Amino acid sequence: MRGVSTENGNGAPRIDIVDAGVDFPIFDAKSRSLKKAVLGKAGGRIGTESKVPIIEALRSINVSLRKGDRVALVGHNGAGKSTLLRLMSGIYEPTRGRSFVHGKVAPVFDLAVGMDPEISGLDNILIRGLFLGMTKKQMEARIDDIAEFTELGDYLSMPLRTYSTGMRVRLALGVVTSIDPEILLLDEGIGAVDAEFLAKARDRLFELVERSGILVFASHSDEFLADLCETAIWMDHGTIREHGPLREVLHHYKGHDVLAEFESR
Amino acid sequence: MAVTVTADDERAEGARPLADDVPGPRSWQRAFGDLRQGWRQRPLWGYLGWQDIKQRYRRSVLGPLWISISMAVIATAMGILYGALFQEQIETFLPYVAVGLLIWNFISGCILEGSEVFIANEGLIRFLPAPLSLHVYRLVWRQTLFFLHNLVVWVILMIIFPHPLGWTTLVALPAFAVLVANGGWIAILTGIIATRFRDIPPIIASVTQLVFFMTPIVWSYERLVSNPAVAERARLAELNPALHFVEIMRQPMLGDPIVLRHWYVVGVITIVGWAAALVCLRNYRARVAYWV
Numbered sequence: 001m002r003g004v005s006t007e008n009g010n011g012a013p014r015i016d017i018v019d020a021g022v023d024f025p026i027f028d029a030k031s032r033s034l035k036k037a038v039l040g041k042a043g044g045r046i047g048t049e050s051k052v053p054i055i056e057a058l059r060s061i062n063v064s065l066r067k068g069d070r071v072a073l074v075g076h077n078g079a080g081k082s083t084l085l086r087l088m089s090g091i092y093e094p095t096r097g098r099s100f101v102h103g104k105v106a107p108v109f110d111l112a113v114g115m116d117p118e119i120s121g122l123d124n125i126l127i128r129g130l131f132l133g134m135t136k137k138q139m140e141a142r143i144d145d146i147a148e149f150t151e152l153g154d155y156l157s158m159p160l161r162t163y164s165t166g167m168r169v170r171l172a173l174g175v176v177t178s179i180d181p182e183i184l185l186l187d188e189g190i191g192a193v194d195a196e197f198l199a200k201a202r203d204r205l206f207e208l209v210e211r212s213g214i215l216v217f218a219s220h221s222d223e224f225l226a227d228l229c230e231t232a233i234w235m236d237h238g239t240i241r242e243h244g245p246l247r248e249v250l251h252h253y254k255g256h257d258v259l260a261e262f263e264s265r
Numbered sequence: 266m267a268v269t270v271t272a273d274d275e276r277a278e279g280a281r282p283l284a285d286d287v288p289g290p291r292s293w294q295r296a297f298g299d300l301r302q303g304w305r306q307r308p309l310w311g312y313l314g315w316q317d318i319k320q321r322y323r324r325s326v327l328g329p330l331w332i333s334i335s336m337a338v339i340a341t342a343m344g345i346l347y348g349a350l351f352q353e354q355i356e357t358f359l360p361y362v363a364v365g366l367l368i369w370n371f372i373s374g375c376i377l378e379g380s381e382v383f384i385a386n387e388g389l390i391r392f393l394p395a396p397l398s399l400h401v402y403r404l405v406w407r408q409t410l411f412f413l414h415n416l417v418v419w420v421i422l423m424i425i426f427p428h429p430l431g432w433t434t435l436v437a438l439p440a441f442a443v444l445v446a447n448g449g450w451i452a453i454l455t456g457i458i459a460t461r462f463r464d465i466p467p468i469i470a471s472v473t474q475l476v477f478f479m480t481p482i483v484w485s486y487e488r489l490v491s492n493p494a495v496a497e498r499a500r501l502a503e504l505n506p507a508l509h510f511v512e513i514m515r516q517p518m519l520g521d522p523i524v525l526r527h528w529y530v531v532g533v534i535t536i537v538g539w540a541a542a543l544v545c546l547r548n549y550r551a552r553v554a555y556w557v
């Protein structure tokens with residue numbers, strides 16, 4: 001997608017990130033202003049003034065993923081999980097190093113984004129699908145399936161602003177789980193759906209994961225990760241602390257063998 | 266530390282190093298790739314552009330007619346007012362003002378919304394991977410739809426006040442294509458700069474307002490130039506690029522003779538503008554996601 005993967009479809013999906021880093025510039029009112037920038041320079045105070053502070057969100061990232069890889073992404077808040085997912089999706093291009101992503105990417109960061117409150121649920125389904133790389137035809141073929149899954153019925157022809165939060169989440173999940181991505185990137189937010197519906201969504205999510213070539217899933221739910229992933233990446237302060245089999249990485253990250261505890265239950 | 270699991274047998278085919286064969290963020294390949302990929306997503310921006318239009322008249326009683334009616338009202342009011350002010354014939358001056366406004370609406374729409382094109386789509390840019398140009402195509406498409414919609418006003422005026430339309434009227438088609446192409450570079454260039462420097466959109470808005478009055482839309486350039494007392498000063502209006510853009514479109518639409526001088530100026534601006542926009546796209550395309 002943007003800048004990173006240029007062609008879709010041909011060849012197996014792959015993600016290659018080499019020595020990549022992501023720096024976020026932190027702007028304030030002053031550094032956001034062209035007037036200030038120009039006047040500042042004219043006044044001869046270039047030095048510290050023009051320097052925008054930077055947050056180094058990711059450092060020396062080396063990852064190589066191929067078709068069939070199902071990777072859990074673990075780490076504390078602020079460790080860089082979401083940023084790494086966005087790097088993989090092509091939303092951010094690395095400020096240092098290189099990244100190459102090949103394949104149709106479906107990132108699920110925030111279920112509400114790309115939803116327009118003024119238009120109907122059906123239109124929103126179509127637009128979201130198009131954004132995720134589907135064609136209009138493909139989406140039309142899936143609408144019945146989505147309608148059934150979301151149980152929204154006649155509501156689908158109503159503007160989205162008439163929906164409750166729960167209904168919106170259903171709609172978004174319905175769309176996301178009906179597409180055929182080659183690279184599926186799931187951020188933690190997706191776990192925050194009401195339990196009853198999630199039980200139903202779970203099966204669809206599993207099927208989706210089966211269909212997609214590469215999965216990277218950031219979550220704090222060990223159970224979910226154990227079900228979906230085989231390997232894990234442990235992010236710590238913007239670097240990859242460990243990348244290996246899920247069980248080992250979770251063990252080191254948590255300090256005890258989490259998966260063994262699941263099995264003994 | 267970074268222990269990359271590699272089942273080497275499986276990965277052998279894809280294991281070649283990529284640092285050299287992948288174009289960097291600042292490359293022409295990526296910049297043109299962005300434009301190409303955005304173009305390929307026509308169904309998406311085509312649909313979004315329609316939605317934008319529908320949005321605007323969704324809650325009004327008159328629906329789609331509303332856009333054109335409000336346009337016609339403004340044109341009539343201005344035509345009558347300024348016609349009286351400059352002592353112009355209403356049957357030529359009213360269509361002159363209306364067509365000028367029609368064209369100006371398209372131009373100013375591209376400029377004003379262009380500078381906010383990435384800021385306004387912040388959510389989409391930060392959460393869904395898509396080529397930057399997608400937002401630009403959507404914007405220009407939306408403005409095109411508005412223009413076509415307002416064309417009804419032109420048709421009605423041509424019926425009420427017949428003009429010597431003929432084959433040269435068809436020149437309006439390439440002229441509009443040129444306007445559209447210019448809308449593209451303006452949105453890319455000002456959009457990227459304004460995403461970095463947030464004081465740009467208000468500056469652009471005031472400059473555009475000023476340019477409106479300096480462009481012969483509610484006043485006639487011919488009339489001023491033919492007045493020896495102000496002719497010298499009036500010629501300065503030619504320095505205003507908007508004048509040439511309005512003229513290439515308005516002349517065919519009103520059946521006036523085509524003046525090539527305006528086409529030359531517009532041609533140069535189009536080339537220089539696109540060159541600047543492409544350089545900007547090449548160098549800062551990858552930064553926009555960090556700036557919004």
Ligand SMILES: Nc1ncnc2c1ncn2[C@@H]1O[C@H](COP(=O)(O)OP(=O)(O)O)[C@@H](O)[C@H]1O
Nearest residue numbers: 024055057075076077078079080081082083084
């Ligand atoms: N848009 C942004 N602007 C500035 N800093 C950011 C931005 N996004 C993330 N960061 C910073 O990058 C670091 C990693 O954030 P994130 O990837 O969201 O962590 P996680 O998802 O693991 O909680 C944090 O220090 C955060 O403050």
Ligand SMILES: [Mg+2]
Nearest residue numbers: 081082187188
């Ligand atoms: Mg996060």
